[in-house]
Amino acid sequence: MDTRELQRTIASAATSDGAGVKLRRSLGQSPHTRLDPFLMLDEFSSFDANDYIAGFPAHPHRGFETVTYLLDGHMLHEDHLGNRGDLKSGAVQWMSAGRGIIHSEMPQQERGRMRGFQLWINLPAREKMKPAGYRDIDPAEIPAVALHGGGRAKVIAGTLQVDGQSVAGPIQGLATEPLYLDVELPAGAAFTQPVARGHNAFIYVFEGSLTVGAAATGRALATHSAGVLGPGDLTEVVAGAEGARFLLLAGRPLGEPVVQHGPFVMNTREEIEQAIRDYNSGELTRTPG
Numbered sequence: 001m002d003t004r005e006l007q008r009t010i011a012s013a014a015t016s017d018g019a020g021v022k023l024r025r026s027l028g029q030s031p032h033t034r035l036d037p038f039l040m041l042d043e044f045s046s047f048d049a050n051d052y053i054a055g056f057p058a059h060p061h062r063g064f065e066t067v068t069y070l071l072d073g074h075m076l077h078e079d080h081l082g083n084r085g086d087l088k089s090g091a092v093q094w095m096s097a098g099r100g101i102i103h104s105e106m107p108q109q110e111r112g113r114m115r116g117f118q119l120w121i122n123l124p125a126r127e128k129m130k131p132a133g134y135r136d137i138d139p140a141e142i143p144a145v146a147l148h149g150g151g152r153a154k155v156i157a158g159t160l161q162v163d164g165q166s167v168a169g170p171i172q173g174l175a176t177e178p179l180y181l182d183v184e185l186p187a188g189a190a191f192t193q194p195v196a197r198g199h200n201a202f203i204y205v206f207e208g209s210l211t212v213g214a215a216a217t218g219r220a221l222a223t224h225s226a227g228v229l230g231p232g233d234l235t236e237v238v239a240g241a242e243g244a245r246f247l248l249l250a251g252r253p254l255g256e257p258v259v260q261h262g263p264f265v266m267n268t269r270e271e272i273e274q275a276i277r278d279y280n281s282g283e284l285t286r287t288p289g
């Protein structure tokens with residue numbers, strides 16, 4: 001197998017979104033920091049309610065998927081279709097905005113830690129105008145696999161192949177074939193994972209540090225940084241002196257033009273203008289038929 005080397009590092013930048021939620025953005029800081037099909041990755045983490053309490057009041061999306069993974073805290077999701085999702089620590093919400101959704105994501109706590117991620121994954125052109133839908137994934141539905149070398153891996157999407165076993169996560173069968181793992185390693189532990197050749201892949205370290213790549217050529221990846229992996233079919237990492245916790249994300253690239261305007265991600269300028277018109281007229285969230 002060919003080990004994927006660390007090709008590029010994207011340090012996260014402090015920013016805020018929603019009504020003033022403080023976060024760290026790695027992918028998606030600019031059009032040049034996307035990694036097809038991934039558009040954006042935000043990490044939020046704070047013990048200070050002032051950093052998160054304002055939440056994300058009602059806002060629209062069209063043309064892609066948002067994946068919220070809550071590590072610590074309690075968040076209520078509501079949308080224009082009347083759906084409600086109560087996200088607790090360890091839960092995932094996988095939302096496909098399709099042709100349109102208006103939703104809010106609001107913290108349900110006034111103290112304690114709020115920590116998690118929001119990932120944006122593009123939809124292929126043929127699926128951008130499908131009806132909106134989403135899935136709330138309970139922590140009990142996410143397999144947590146103990147690793148032989150110590151640590152554990154949680155499988156949110158795709159299939160983990162480790163220590164001679166194959167463990168499927170709850171999200172399967174999407175056009176972009178995403179792999180979404182949350183891996184925790186003790187100091188010095190190694191972890192290897194096949195990643196389909198031709199798929200784009202990156203690692204986001206949110207605790208400790210990693211060496212990424214083959215043993216002789218591996219390069220360091222620091223906390224709160226995304227590391228884009230080069231070509232190959234095997235991911236190899238070793239945790240640093242303080243251990244590491246990281247996301248491993250991979251997906252099939254769409255190879256289609258991306259035109260983004262805030263919460264709308266389409267293929268052409270005309271489709272963006274249509275999305276803005278549809279939002280203003282209420283058509284964005286009208287149920288077809």
Ligand code: FE2
Nearest residue numbers: 059061066103
């Ligand atoms: Fe949103």
